[in-house]
Amino acid sequence: MSSLTTFQSITQAVNRALAQQPVSDMHTHLYPPSFGTPVASSTSQSDPAGLMLYGVDELITYHYLIAEVFRVVPATKLPYESFWKMSRAEQADHIWKHLFIDRSPLSEACRGVLTTLQKLGLDISDRSLAPARKWFAQQNPSQYIDKVMQIANVDSITMTNAVFDDNERARWLADPNVGSDPRFRAVLRIDPMVLDWPIASKKLTQWGYPCAETIDDATINQAQKFLNDWLARMKAIYIAVSLPPEFRYPSTQPSDQVLEKIILPVCAQRGLPFAMMIGSRRGVNPRLNDAADMGGLSDVQSLTALCRNFPDNKFFCTMLARENQHELCVAARKFGNLMVFGCWWFLNNPSLIKEITKMRLELLGLSMIPQHSDARIMDQLIYKWDHSREIISQVLADKYADLARTGWAITEEEIQRDVKLLLKDNFIDFLGR
Numbered sequence: 001m002s003s004l005t006t007f008q009s010i011t012q013a014v015n016r017a018l019a020q021q022p023v024s025d026m027h028t029h030l031y032p033p034s035f036g037t038p039v040a041s042s043t044s045q046s047d048p049a050g051l052m053l054y055g056v057d058e059l060i061t062y063h064y065l066i067a068e069v070f071r072v073v074p075a076t077k078l079p080y081e082s083f084w085k086m087s088r089a090e091q092a093d094h095i096w097k098h099l100f101i102d103r104s105p106l107s108e109a110c111r112g113v114l115t116t117l118q119k120l121g122l123d124i125s126d127r128s129l130a131p132a133r134k135w136f137a138q139q140n141p142s143q144y145i146d147k148v149m150q151i152a153n154v155d156s157i158t159m160t161n162a163v164f165d166d167n168e169r170a171r172w173l174a175d176p177n178v179g180s181d182p183r184f185r186a187v188l189r190i191d192p193m194v195l196d197w198p199i200a201s202k203k204l205t206q207w208g209y210p211c212a213e214t215i216d217d218a219t220i221n222q223a224q225k226f227l228n229d230w231l232a233r234m235k236a237i238y239i240a241v242s243l244p245p246e247f248r249y250p251s252t253q254p255s256d257q258v259l260e261k262i263i264l265p266v267c268a269q270r271g272l273p274f275a276m277m278i279g280s281r282r283g284v285n286p287r288l289n290d291a292a293d294m295g296g297l298s299d300v301q302s303l304t305a306l307c308r309n310f311p312d313n314k315f316f317c318t319m320l321a322r323e324n325q326h327e328l329c330v331a332a333r334k335f336g337n338l339m340v341f342g343c344w345w346f347l348n349n350p351s352l353i354k355e356i357t358k359m360r361l362e363l364l365g366l367s368m369i370p371q372h373s374d375a376r377i378m379d380q381l382i383y384k385w386d387h388s389r390e391i392i393s394q395v396l397a398d399k400y401a402d403l404a405r406t407g408w409a410i411t412e413e414e415i416q417r418d419v420k421l422l423l424k425d426n427f428i429d430f431l432g433r
């Protein structure tokens with residue numbers, strides 16, 4: 001196959017490769033219909049606490065946009081309590097009016113709604129939500145997932161399965177097949193075990209795994225059994241936690257022992273990665289509920305201590321602070337058991353994805369996972385991946401053009417191979433390593 005030499009031919013080949021390569025999305029908050037859909041449809045009844053979210057009202061009331069609307073209609077004008085008392089559709093109308101109609105929807109989260117509706121073929125040129133609402137009400141949730149995955153070109157969705165969430169745990173216990181949709185894979189999410197062992201140990205005890213606050217041998221056995229039982233029930237592909245900027249290892253806190261004696265040995269025995277998403281400071285403005293969190297600077301050396309002390313463990317890591325990204329890349333150069341992933345949450349903006357992806361390519365070559373979607377609402381897969389693909393394409397085209405200038409011959413097949421590593425194989429291979 002002939003090599004690509006001009007910037008234009010390289011750009012076209014990269015764009016084609018990005019568009020054609022299906023993504024295995026390694027971190028979302030999406031669920032199949034078996035976890036319930038809050039909106040009734042032709043095939044399912046309404047389940048108000050259902051976990052599969054989709055549709056225009058959910059898209060517009062994404063927690064990113066709730067935070068944004070309180071900037072332009074402050075709580076002095078519309079108290080938080082009044083907003084939370086509104087129905088989903090009323091909240092969506094409020095956000096639509098203030099963030100899309102009264103001013104141009106320039107923020108990334110606003111733009112995402114518009115990209116999604118456009119790619120679904122919904123015409124909102126008259127700026128009315130009624131036709132989109134009508135269209136979504138007619139969708140069959142399972143077929144709709146196929147449609148979204150096809151438009152977003154995503155071949156596998158990784159869930160976040162919070163075992164300490166009563167609603168979610170009850171669904172797994174009630175139906176052994178709740179997680180068997182082949183389009184989705186489970187992840188055991190266990191934040192309280194690392195963040196608040198006294199509370200977590202009480203919960204485990206209530207659930208039939210007697211654990212003490214002091215981490216003795218019996219407690220280690222029971223807590224490991226708890227993890228093993230849930231990993232098996234969920235067929236989980238990794239264990240995950242989200243941690244605050246203050247997370248330290250070692251720390252003399254119970255989290256040291258929980259990691260060393262409970263979580264990491266189970267991961268190592270089962271060959272599962274441990275995913276650490278570090279830097280989320282929860283509840284900064286608690287009245288914003290799901291939108292209350294922000295980020296902060298984390299400690300990369302705590303991560304390197306874990307990678308060094310546990311060479312038989314595999315670690316996925318993403319950090320929320322822009323200021324951590326360079327040190328995190330350098331840490332990954334030192335540890336083959338560390339896989340850096342994604343531009344998380346407040347970093348999931350074109351300017352920052354560009355900067356971070358470029359830096360990762362320069363420091364780590366192709367040995368990283370540039371992005372995950374973190375989608376909470378099914379439809380968001382469309383915009384999150386559309387916007388990210390565009391940026392990854394631009395960054396890669398520049399890098400291949402730099403290579404071409406050295407006289408290195410680049411073929412379209414090689415570009416396709418590399419893009420497959422970034423969007424799929426690095427994730428899959430790390431799981432199987």
Ligand code: FIX
Nearest residue numbers: 160242277280344345374376
């Ligand atoms: O902890 C997490 O997995 C975070 O991604 C979420 O909890 C957060 O609310 C979010 O949606 C970020 O994109």
Ligand code: ZN
Nearest residue numbers: 027028029374
């Ligand atoms: Zn997340």
